[in-house]
Amino acid sequence: MAGFILSVGIAVDANILIFARLREELREGKSLSLAVDNGFKRAWPSIRDGNVSTILTCFILMFFGTSSVQGFGTTLFIGVTVSMFSAIVITRIFFVLILGKWLEKRTWLLGVRRKQEPADNK
Secondary structure: OHHHHHHHHHHHHHHHHHHHHHHHHHHOOOOHHHHHHHHHHHHHHHHHHHHHHHHHHHHHHHHHOOHHHHHHHHHHHHHHHHHHHHHHHHHHHHHHHHHHHHHHOOHHHHOOOOOOOOOOOO
């Protein structure tokens, strides 16, 4: 159970990093597709470093631990690899293919307000 709960926390952390970088890119006025690409590129090093260090720890636990510690390491390893795949692949596909133009018009859902163009007062 503990390995599963920790891997859920790691998955949430990866998505928070992606959304934070995405919001920064949108605030700079970039289009949604460019913001998604740049956001993922900027979040990837942090996600990679955190997950690689966790996976190395999992291997140590699996090879040098007792039976319950080995189970924790195995469960955590499976959870981290699944969360890394889902954060990088599935979330990106979700943003680009499914939300695309719909989310471009509703960036406020991501916490970003676009600057309104001044209305012509005629």
